[in-house]
Amino acid sequence: MRKSRISAVAAMAAAAALALTGCGGSGGDTGDGGDTVKIGIKFDQPGLGFKDGEAYKGFDVDVAKYVAKELGFAEDKIEWVSAPSANRETLLETKQVDMIFATYSITDARKERVAFAGPYFVAGQDLLVRQDDTSITGPDTLTGKKLCSVTGSTSAKKVSDSYPGVALVEQGGYADCLGLLETGGIDAVTTDDIILAGLAATPANKGKFKVVGNTFSEEKYGVGLNKENTTCADINKAITKMIDSGEWEKSLKANTEGTGYTPNAKLNPPTPEPCA
Amino acid sequence: MQGYLSLWDEYGGQMLSAFWGNLQLTFWAAIGSLVLGTILALMRISPVPSFRAFGTSYVNIFRNTPLTIIMTFGVLVLFGVFKVQFSSDFNLNFFQIAIVGLTIYHSAFVCEAIRSGVNTVPLGQAEAARAIGLSFMPAARLVILPQAFRGAIAPLGNVLIALIKNTTVAVAGSVAEISGLMKTMLEFRADVGILIFLTIAVFFVIVVIPVGLLTTYLSKKLAVAR
Numbered sequence: 001m002r003k004s005r006i007s008a009v010a011a012m013a014a015a016a017a018l019a020l021t022g023c024g025g026s027g028g029d030t031g032d033g034g035d036t037v038k039i040g041i042k043f044d045q046p047g048l049g050f051k052d053g054e055a056y057k058g059f060d061v062d063v064a065k066y067v068a069k070e071l072g073f074a075e076d077k078i079e080w081v082s083a084p085s086a087n088r089e090t091l092l093e094t095k096q097v098d099m100i101f102a103t104y105s106i107t108d109a110r111k112e113r114v115a116f117a118g119p120y121f122v123a124g125q126d127l128l129v130r131q132d133d134t135s136i137t138g139p140d141t142l143t144g145k146k147l148c149s150v151t152g153s154t155s156a157k158k159v160s161d162s163y164p165g166v167a168l169v170e171q172g173g174y175a176d177c178l179g180l181l182e183t184g185g186i187d188a189v190t191t192d193d194i195i196l197a198g199l200a201a202t203p204a205n206k207g208k209f210k211v212v213g214n215t216f217s218e219e220k221y222g223v224g225l226n227k228e229n230t231t232c233a234d235i236n237k238a239i240t241k242m243i244d245s246g247e248w249e250k251s252l253k254a255n256t257e258g259t260g261y262t263p264n265a266k267l268n269p270p271t272p273e274p275c276a
Numbered sequence: 277m278q279g280y281l282s283l284w285d286e287y288g289g290q291m292l293s294a295f296w297g298n299l300q301l302t303f304w305a306a307i308g309s310l311v312l313g314t315i316l317a318l319m320r321i322s323p324v325p326s327f328r329a330f331g332t333s334y335v336n337i338f339r340n341t342p343l344t345i346i347m348t349f350g351v352l353v354l355f356g357v358f359k360v361q362f363s364s365d366f367n368l369n370f371f372q373i374a375i376v377g378l379t380i381y382h383s384a385f386v387c388e389a390i391r392s393g394v395n396t397v398p399l400g401q402a403e404a405a406r407a408i409g410l411s412f413m414p415a416a417r418l419v420i421l422p423q424a425f426r427g428a429i430a431p432l433g434n435v436l437i438a439l440i441k442n443t444t445v446a447v448a449g450s451v452a453e454i455s456g457l458m459k460t461m462l463e464f465r466a467d468v469g470i471l472i473f474l475t476i477a478v479f480f481v482i483v484v485i486p487v488g489l490l491t492t493y494l495s496k497k498l499a500v501a502r
Binding site for chain 1: 279348351352355356357359366367370447448450456457458459460461462463464465466467469
């Protein structure tokens, strides 16, 4: 009895190990010439990467589609994969995705584990306030105000490090922050300007909030890649082509419509950095 | 390895103070839920039907509500809509809301643990207490509960272990504790991602294993010999 149970456990462990390696191995060669391309995006970031029923919408999605097309993958050859912030490096390392377009800032710590193409957009930390609020015009007017950001985000850390006079509420997602902002529990939501604009442009929020438009950081959104990629230069070419063709600006406008948002013109559109 | 050491340089102090936050949450919520849970258990074994009904409804409602929802409710509704302020200090306020949330949730489990202890007390004990003229409260206080607690140490220990780990849910309530810091570390130190998880897991193991050993020891030592 005892023996058979042990061998059953061993068999299960072996099966699990097989299943796991199977997972990691597949999709490794799709970057060049495979049938489909797996692209990681946010599924819950309106205006950037958002799953709306069966359709995927947003600026990140548009750039991803354009780049995939330039790499030779038609739209129906794209497999969209949800890429939450904390999982992005792992998804790339284990080749569960080929590329990530998910408000993915290029940083040195991340370059230890993954490679980046791009940037395709330069965002900056900004503030979202209620439409009728004129007391907040930028980071210097925040003393004594209540702010909300997402737990563990770059924006939350920046506020608590650089603006100690600010009361910071940390929530699990920006939707929760917007709820607090609407009911008056807090005075402003802070994160990258384009994320705020995307949130404010959703039908449910239209006309309620405005982006202040006084950025105080620089976040270069890159395309996350596995370190062994061979596609970085081609992706950069595709991004440049998208910017030159006017598609880039068109998509940006369409996804932030009605919020009065314009990206920082000094930094946008960006020139992709040379691949390492 | 170099990267992991620099993680400790950068976040070591913050990790300890964040984990201290978890332990503080555990401490206050454990006291709160022990008091509230005992009251609820008394209600559930009391001879008054309306008390029994209240105790039963409380346990069934809060035992079956996800803790995350209670926490989120605390912030988005109590703080956001009704502007409830337990404390004028902004961050302390969320800390206290989290303690209330943890207490409300865990007192349902404490109540059931104590009630299971009450069930280990033979009926004859209650009848004997009655026979010498004790009414319900004195009988509970002097005869039933002392024996019940000694029989309930193991399940109470389980509740405490669950509580220690559940303090990480307070991240939903904007409390500076270890799982929130973990998210920050993952955001900024993606290069040592898995080690971050393991480090924090070790923090909890270090605290939880002694609690488990202690409750097992006490439950044997204090068991009522019958």
